[in-house]
Amino acid sequence: MNIPKELLYTRDHEWVQETGDRVRIGITDFAQDALGDIVFINLPEEGDGVRMGESFADVESVKAVSDIYSPVSGRVAAVNADLLDSPEQINADPYGAWMIEVADITDRGELLDAAAYEKLCGEEG
C-alpha cells in the first residue's frame, strides 16, 4: 500500500496536498484498490463551491459507486478534466490523478499524517 509521507489524509480515504493557499484532493491507493476498476467519474466545475464533509464528486467502479468527500470548504479553482475521459488513471496513479484544486478555503477538517493514515488502513484492511 503506497502512502506518500508528504501528503495528508482523511478518514474517508481522500488525500490532500497543500500548495500555498490551495489544496489538491484525490483518493488514496487504499481507496482505488477497494473500489476496483474505475470506469466513470463525475466532477464539479470550476467556480463551484465545496463544503467540508460533503460529497464533491462520485466515482464509479464496475462494482459500485462511491462519493468523494471534501475535507475543506472553499471554491473549486481547478478540475482535472483528463479524468473524465480516462478515469482509469485513478487506479494506475492515485496520487498523480488529482481531482480538484480548492481555493478560498474557509474551513478545514481534521487531517491525518501518513503514519496515522497507515494505521487507519491497517485497522480497516
Place this chain on the structure above:
Amino acid sequence: MERKTPLYDRHISAGGKLVPFGGYLLPVQYGAGIIAEHMAVRERAGLFDVSHMGEVLIEGPDALANLNRLMTNDFTNLRDGGVRYSLMCNEQGGAVDDLIVYRHGPEQYMVVVNASNRGKDVAWMKAHLQGEATLTDISDIVALLALQGPHAADILRALADPGALPKKAFTFVEELEVGGIPCIVSKTGYTGSDGYELYTDANQAVALWDALLAAGAPQGLIPCGLGARDTLRLEAGMPLYGHELGEDITPLEAGLGFAVKLDKPDFIGRQALLERGEPQRLRAGLRVVGRGIVREQAPVFLEGEPVGITTSGTHCPYVGEALAMALLDRRACAVGQALEAEVRGRRIAVEVVKLPFYQKPGK
C-alpha cells in the same frame, strides 16, 4: 455464517477478494481486476469456481413426467447427453428459479439451480414430486468449475481425450478424465463466450483447478471472480435470478418465452401464464447515452412518465459501454426508443437496444 467451497484456500492464495454470495464466501475478483478478467474470457480464457451452484438428481420411472410438470420447458425429446435451460414457475406464473437440466438417462436427470435458491427449490420440488421419482440434493459433494473463453477448448484438449469432448453447445459427456480426474464435461456457460462447465467430486476440485490453470497459463487463462461473471452475463444479455427474474416476474416478461412451452398439457404456472396473456411489461436492453453508469433499481422514464425500473447495469468492458437491463412497459420497449434513467437524483439519457449486447463471433 458463510460456507467455503473446496477451493477457498486457492482463492485466498490467488489474491481473491472474498465476499458472501449465495451462502458462500467467493471471490468477487482476483488481483487482475474485473475488467482484465472479463477481457480474458472474451479474448482468451477464464476459470471460475461456481461450486456454490446446487445440483439435484431427479430419478425414477416418473422422473421425466415430474420434470415436465415442474418446469416450463419440455424435456420429452431431450436425449442422453443433452442439456436444456428452463424456468420453474409458481402457481401465479412467477419464477421460482431458472435452471438447467441434464439427461443422464431416461430415468435419471440432474437439475442445476442457483445457489441462493437451492433450499427453496429443493423444498418446492419435493413438495410437488409425484409417482415413482426420488430427489437427491448432491450439491455438497459436487464441485463445479467453469472454463470459459475462445481458448477453453484448446486448454481442455491438452488435458483430456480431444475426440471425447462435447462438440455441440448444450451437450455433455458423462465421464471424461480431465488431467486424470473424472468429470462431467458440458459445453455450457454463463458468459456469452464459448466454454465448458466441469462437474467433479468436491474432493477433486483443487486438483482439477490446479491442472486447468497450469495447462491454460500459456493460453492466457486466469482465475475469474463473481464480478466478471456478472459483467459477462450482463453483456451477453443473460438474466440473473433476483434481478431480471423473481417470484413476481414471469418468464414471458423476462423475454424467456423460448423456454416456456405453453402447448405442453400442463405445468405449474401454465394456467396463470395463459390467463395473464401478453405481458404488459418486458425485459429490455438499455444503452447509456448520457454520462454515467446506470445500475439496478434505477427508475426509467419516457417523456417524464415512469415506465419501469432497471434490474441490472454497469459498465460492460468488452463492448466498452455502460449498459443496463430493465423491466419496462411494452410501449417503451421499441429498439431505439429514447428514455431517461434516474441515478442519484440525476436523469441520464438512455436508449433501448437489442439484446444481447454482445454475441460471440460467428453467431
